[in-house]
Amino acid sequence: MSQSVRVEKLSFHYNNDTRWILKNVSFEICEGDVVGIVGPSGVGKSTLCYCLKGIIPDVIPGNLVGNVWIDNINTRQVSAGKIAEHIGIVFQDPESQIVGLTVEEELAFGPENMEEDPAEILSRMPVLLDLVGLGTFRRQETYKLSGGQKQRLAIASALMMHPKILILDEPTSELDPVGREEVYQAVRNLKEKGVTIILVDHHIEEMLDVVDRLLVFEDGMLVEDSKPRDFFQRDLTGKYTWLRRPQVVQVGSMLHSAGVAKGFMNPLEEEFIEELREILASGNAPDSVAAGGER
Amino acid sequence: MPSGYSLYIDRPSFLHQKIDPRTKTFMLVATFVLSLLFNGPIPLAVMFGLLLAASRWGMVPWPLVRVLLMTGIWFIALSVLIWPWYVREGSDLFRLFGVWITSDGVLFGIAMGLRVTIMVMVATLWMFTTSPQKITASFLKMGLPYKAGMAVGSSIRLVPLIAGEWATIVEAQRSRGVDYSQGGLLSRAKKSVQILGPMLLRSIDIAQALAIAMEARAFGSRSGRTSITEVRLVSLDKWVMGFGLVVIGFGVFCRIHGIGVLLRNYL
Amino acid sequence: MATDAMPHIEFDQVSFRYDKSTPFVIQDIRLQIYTGDFVALIGQNGSGKTTLAKHVNGILKPSLGQVLVNGRASQAYKRLEMARLIGYCYQNPDHQIFSQTVEAEVEYGPKAIGYTPEKVKEQSAAALELVELTHRRKVHPSMLGRGERQRLAVASILAMGVSTLVVDEPTTGLDFVGVTRIMDLLASWNSRFNTTIVIITHDISVVADYIPRVVLMAQGRVLLDGPTADVLQSFGELKEAAIRPPQVTRIAHALNLLDGTRSIVRVPELVEALLQRR
Numbered sequence: 001m002s003q004s005v006r007v008e009k010l011s012f013h014y015n016n017d018t019r020w021i022l023k024n025v026s027f028e029i030c031e032g033d034v035v036g037i038v039g040p041s042g043v044g045k046s047t048l049c050y051c052l053k054g055i056i057p058d059v060i061p062g063n064l065v066g067n068v069w070i071d072n073i074n075t076r077q078v079s080a081g082k083i084a085e086h087i088g089i090v091f092q093d094p095e096s097q098i099v100g101l102t103v104e105e106e107l108a109f110g111p112e113n114m115e116e117d118p119a120e121i122l123s124r125m126p127v128l129l130d131l132v133g134l135g136t137f138r139r140q141e142t143y144k145l146s147g148g149q150k151q152r153l154a155i156a157s158a159l160m161m162h163p164k165i166l167i168l169d170e171p172t173s174e175l176d177p178v179g180r181e182e183v184y185q186a187v188r189n190l191k192e193k194g195v196t197i198i199l200v201d202h203h204i205e206e207m208l209d210v211v212d213r214l215l216v217f218e219d220g221m222l223v224e225d226s227k228p229r230d231f232f233q234r235d236l237t238g239k240y241t242w243l244r245r246p247q248v249v250q251v252g253s254m255l256h257s258a259g260v261a262k263g264f265m266n267p268l269e270e271e272f273i274e275e276l277r278e279i280l281a282s283g284n285a286p287d288s289v290a291a292g293g294e295r
Numbered sequence: 296m297p298s299g300y301s302l303y304i305d306r307p308s309f310l311h312q313k314i315d316p317r318t319k320t321f322m323l324v325a326t327f328v329l330s331l332l333f334n335g336p337i338p339l340a341v342m343f344g345l346l347l348a349a350s351r352w353g354m355v356p357w358p359l360v361r362v363l364l365m366t367g368i369w370f371i372a373l374s375v376l377i378w379p380w381y382v383r384e385g386s387d388l389f390r391l392f393g394v395w396i397t398s399d400g401v402l403f404g405i406a407m408g409l410r411v412t413i414m415v416m417v418a419t420l421w422m423f424t425t426s427p428q429k430i431t432a433s434f435l436k437m438g439l440p441y442k443a444g445m446a447v448g449s450s451i452r453l454v455p456l457i458a459g460e461w462a463t464i465v466e467a468q469r470s471r472g473v474d475y476s477q478g479g480l481l482s483r484a485k486k487s488v489q490i491l492g493p494m495l496l497r498s499i500d501i502a503q504a505l506a507i508a509m510e511a512r513a514f515g516s517r518s519g520r521t522s523i524t525e526v527r528l529v530s531l532d533k534w535v536m537g538f539g540l541v542v543i544g545f546g547v548f549c550r551i552h553g554i555g556v557l558l559r560n561y562l
Numbered sequence: 563m564a565t566d567a568m569p570h571i572e573f574d575q576v577s578f579r580y581d582k583s584t585p586f587v588i589q590d591i592r593l594q595i596y597t598g599d600f601v602a603l604i605g606q607n608g609s610g611k612t613t614l615a616k617h618v619n620g621i622l623k624p625s626l627g628q629v630l631v632n633g634r635a636s637q638a639y640k641r642l643e644m645a646r647l648i649g650y651c652y653q654n655p656d657h658q659i660f661s662q663t664v665e666a667e668v669e670y671g672p673k674a675i676g677y678t679p680e681k682v683k684e685q686s687a688a689a690l691e692l693v694e695l696t697h698r699r700k701v702h703p704s705m706l707g708r709g710e711r712q713r714l715a716v717a718s719i720l721a722m723g724v725s726t727l728v729v730d731e732p733t734t735g736l737d738f739v740g741v742t743r744i745m746d747l748l749a750s751w752n753s754r755f756n757t758t759i760v761i762i763t764h765d766i767s768v769v770a771d772y773i774p775r776v777v778l779m780a781q782g783r784v785l786l787d788g789p790t791a792d793v794l795q796s797f798g799e800l801k802e803a804a805i806r807p808p809q810v811t812r813i814a815h816a817l818n819l820l821d822g823t824r825s826i827v828r829v830p831e832l833v834e835a836l837l838q839r840r
């Protein structure tokens with residue numbers, strides 16, 4: 001399959017600060033893949049997103065070494081506005097990405113720039129508004145939305161452009177749990193349609209059953225590129241301490257150190273429950289063991 | 296809390312909904328021209344009165360109208376203080392610091408104050424009733440580059456954006472104990488001045504963020520742009536613009552014949 | 563929950579709307595918060611959490627009813643008086659950060675409420691240390707990432723050392739270390755200094771692990787108010803409020819472990835129940 005994204009020996013620092021934020025990062029993403037990105041706060045995840053989106057170096061200046069190709073276009077060679085036709089984004093901060101005065105204007109902004117037919121643009125709105133639970137807010141002024149509602153709007157606005165590649169930089173940080181679930185469901189649907197997705201999130205549990213790959217960043221470097229399934233099926237004691245372990249993983253490792261679970265348990269909720277059922281049914285391990293394990 | 300990026304508030308008023316932004320822009324210019332053609336207090340006062348009525352008609356909220364009125368009074372007072380020192384025409388009223396203050400001087404001061412007030416008011420009315428989105432759309436319709444339209448639209452947003460920032464910072468400072476309604480005039484002014492620096496710098500940040508957000512959604516990627524906002528010149532617009540032209544013609548006629556003009560050799 | 567005679571903060575049938583022409587955003591809120599309470603405010607996006615929280619220190623004034631702080635209407639307080647009593651941390655850090663350097667931002671509050679210069683320095687340095695921003699103290703806040711700005715916002719409220727804190731989604735966008743630090747700190751202040759804390763969050767496992775009392779909101783009303791374990795196991799009400807119970811609670815439910823004799827909202831509780839069941 002062809003490549004959607006290619007990052008080659010990418011290093012970067014901002015103009016006003018000589019610390020290198022990204023250090024010699026290389027990876028490729030195939031068309032239709034969903035890739036999760038995790039790393040401690042301040043490691044440069046958002047900076048990487050800006051690079052993929054061509055905002056660095058076109059709009060935000062800095063020292064960029066190496067190359068980024070999006071749909072085989074080198075981001076250095078075209079404007080960020082042009083690249084935007086190939087790759088969509090939901091930024092981390094819900095507030096500063098809103099340009100429209102009303103929800104409707106906000107949704108239309110992208111497609112209008114791509115010279116789409118107004119009637120077609122309008123017809124797309126109701127579906128997407130329902131998808132993000134803002135069905136009744138179409139005429140609302142954007143500054144009157146709550147934090148989470150703004151984030152929902154940002155997601156809908158990005159989807160209005162039917163991007164082939166989509167970056168989601170912590171898209172659910174201010175959403176309620178059901179909203180988060182809905183967004184991940186939407187991601188699954190997009191995946192089915194073959195959209196390439198790059199997903200940044202501190203909550204890894206929802207990510208696990210959507211992504212095909214997990215990229216782990218530490219100290220500006222890409223330190224691991226693994227299958228999500230394998231990620232927790234090993235001893236992570238003392239490693240990635242910034243990463244929140246999903247509750248199932250915590251339970252699994254406590255059961256493991258209690259001698260109840262033999263190997264590493266499956267981190268996906270449904271399969272985890274199945275494994276627990278088996279353990280409860282077999283029931284032949286020691287009863288009381290100090291439940292330690294890591295958090 | 297930020298009060299949005301624009302002064303524009305969608306209202307069901309006639310001015311908001313029924314009149315094309317191009318017509319409104321035309322009338323804005325017409326009012327400017329008209330206020331420059333007359334320099335006597337009476338025609339300007341009449342225009343001022345009509346504008347006040349139009350503000351109510353355009354559902355401009357009362358607090359804003361009040362602010363405009365206060366500014367107007369301030370402008371008039373200021374210009375009554377200034378003009379009489381320069382204007383020698385008319386009958387002498389009294390002597391102040393060795394200069395004779397004349398009746399025309401005072402009247403001309405009032406007229407000039409009114410003129411500035413009218414300009415500020417009509418501009419506000421225009422901003423309040425014309426959505427930036429529609430301005431951009433109408434630029435598109437006229438075949439002008441839409442980026443220019445956006446530039447106009449965005450700069451209109453700048454004023455309220457700064458006002459919104461101001462409100463945000465004031466609220467944040469209040470919740471940490473700064474009280475703007477306490478203290479003397481001087482200390483209040485000081486508190487306000489202290490906000491200016493951070494506010495301007497933050498406005499730059501916001502402008503940068505806005506630019507990023509716009510580029511991120513393909514702004515400027517094509518030479519054209521479509522718009523879901525429909526702008527259409529209907530016959531009503533033609534009548535209004537025609538009326539504007541007639542009034543300007545009338546204004547020019549009056550100017551030539553000195554009607555409503557207090558001092559001929561002043562603008 | 564401490565039970566003084568008088569609540570520290572009391573909502574007496576409070577309703578609020580942003581505009582006379584729009585519907586009420588919060589309605590008929592009755593709520594009592596006592597000194598030393600540690601309360602989580604949870605609920606759907608747009609359910610009115612932020613709006614309610616802004617009433618606690620009088621940023622917003624009720625349209626109907628009243629908010630009493632130590633028995634006195636919130637409106638009756640002077641700004642300075644209120645700021646010495648209650649610290650408020652905004653949901654969006656950019657709504658509160660306005661200084662030119664990280665350090666100046668943290669020092670702003672303590673200065674404004676009139677601490678001595680030494681105390682200002684001392685408390686600000688300590689707060690910056692807590693959120694791990696000491697090495698960034700000289701930079702302009704716009705040079706920080708979103709997570710760092712979030713931490714800065716929290717630090718500048720912590721530095722004020724007030725006895726009541728209202729924090730709106732303080733752990734948004736933070737990694738595990740950041741979340742743990744802030745929550746450990748709030749919990750320890752609550753237990754050591756009896757600091758009253760109202761926290762808004764969507765992170766249900768944080769609620770389960772740290773916070774003893776939960777107020778559940780839905781559509782501008784308080785749906786449930788009670789001990790965390792009870793609220794987080796009320797599947798019906800949670801569903802109504804678009805909140806999912808913690809993962810361990812869902813698993814316990816699926817395995818029929820919730821027999822009413824114990825509560826399972828945290829990891830060790832599920833592990834214990836599993837070990838016992840075998």
Ligand SMILES: Nc1ncnc2c1ncn2[C@@H]1O[C@H](COP(=O)(O)OP(=O)(O)OP(=O)(O)O)[C@@H](O)[C@H]1O
Nearest residue numbers: 014041042043044045046047705706707708709710
């Ligand atoms: N405009 C800027 N100028 C200078 N430095 C910046 C700028 N934006 C971000 N940084 C710095 O770059 C580093 C990486 O920031 P970035 O926002 O990419 O991190 P992140 O991994 O996305 O973190 P988070 O999890 O908090 O979102 C941070 O240390 C930040 O302070």
Ligand SMILES: Nc1ncnc2c1ncn2[C@@H]1O[C@H](COP(=O)(O)OP(=O)(O)OP(=O)(O)O)[C@@H](O)[C@H]1O
Nearest residue numbers: 144145146147148149580607608609610611612613
């Ligand atoms: N300034 C405002 N003017 C008018 N309506 C507003 C304003 N701010 C918020 N609202 C509306 O009031 C309702 C409650 O908003 P609030 O911010 O209190 O929600 P919230 O529970 O904090 O949500 P979130 O979890 O998304 O932060 C929402 O429907 C929102 O659209």
Ligand SMILES: [Mg+2]
Nearest residue numbers: 045046092707
């Ligand atoms: Mg980030």
Ligand SMILES: [Mg+2]
Nearest residue numbers: 146147612653
């Ligand atoms: Mg909120």
